[in-house]
Amino acid sequence: MEITIIHKSEQDVHFLVEGVDVSFANALRRTMLTRLPAMAIDEVLILENTSVMYDEMLAQRLGLIPLTTDLESYNLPQDCDCEGKGCSLCQCTLTLEVEAGDEEVVVYSRDLSSEDPKVNPATGEIPLVKLAPHQHVIIEAYARLGTGSENAKFQPVATVAYKYVPVVSVDKKKCDQCGACVEVCPKQILKLDGKTISTQNTLDCSLCEACMKECEPGAISIESKPDSFLFKVESTGALPPEAIVETAAEILKDRIGVALDFANSL
Numbered sequence: 001m002e003i004t005i006i007h008k009s010e011q012d013v014h015f016l017v018e019g020v021d022v023s024f025a026n027a028l029r030r031t032m033l034t035r036l037p038a039m040a041i042d043e044v045l046i047l048e049n050t051s052v053m054y055d056e057m058l059a060q061r062l063g064l065i066p067l068t069t070d071l072e073s074y075n076l077p078q079d080c081d082c083e084g085k086g087c088s089l090c091q092c093t094l095t096l097e098v099e100a101g102d103e104e105v106v107v108y109s110r111d112l113s114s115e116d117p118k119v120n121p122a123t124g125e126i127p128l129v130k131l132a133p134h135q136h137v138i139i140e141a142y143a144r145l146g147t148g149s150e151n152a153k154f155q156p157v158a159t160v161a162y163k164y165v166p167v168v169s170v171d172k173k174k175c176d177q178c179g180a181c182v183e184v185c186p187k188q189i190l191k192l193d194g195k196t197i198s199t200q201n202t203l204d205c206s207l208c209e210a211c212m213k214e215c216e217p218g219a220i221s222i223e224s225k226p227d228s229f230l231f232k233v234e235s236t237g238a239l240p241p242e243a244i245v246e247t248a249a250e251i252l253k254d255r256i257g258v259a260l261d262f263a264n265s266l
């Protein structure tokens, strides 16, 4: 198996995996989506809420805020010594106290203050509720680790997708250089170089096959490599994108190990 990183930023990573089959690629995708723990607010104590928003709706909005996650310091509640009752090793408290003065105020995720600086809203720009003059909210919220299989709010990824690696080929004997394929390609993969059609940035190809349908002489063929996959992983901000891929690969490895041990014991 070979991995090549194509693009990496603070939010997302694009990489190419070669030498694996589709079941492995999908297992890795699903592990990132459902097995990798992330922090989210799971219990909320509303001490005061004089806004027009119902307590339940406010609690739901708080639950959906992506929180930066520290996988080293926190346990999943079911694995914690407190047996999930909630202790400093499996729970983090955040508080929110805002009172509007004579003007209306929008309460944002940045108004939450956390007892642990490593667990904070991934972005402070998420609006939670609008307060009319003299309305106020006082809230205590408890965040914990959870997995996407429990609730989608615990998913550390906004997007995790893969596609086959496209192979675009042009038969120069059949091509009549009409240029229709160049016009129709939404990703600008094809270009007319003098009198020949050539390909560029083929990894961007979305396999839509519009060029094949447009090409009357049938000179273009699009295939995909069966053992290579292009992954796109976008983080919610809970974990750095490379940590998502690495930790998911470790979780998958452990699960395969358990499955092999079970198979060997039969």
Ligand SMILES: [Zn+2]
Residues within 6 Å of the ligand: 077, 080, 081, 082, 083, 084, 085, 086, 087, 088, 089, 090, 091
């Ligand atoms: Zn605990």
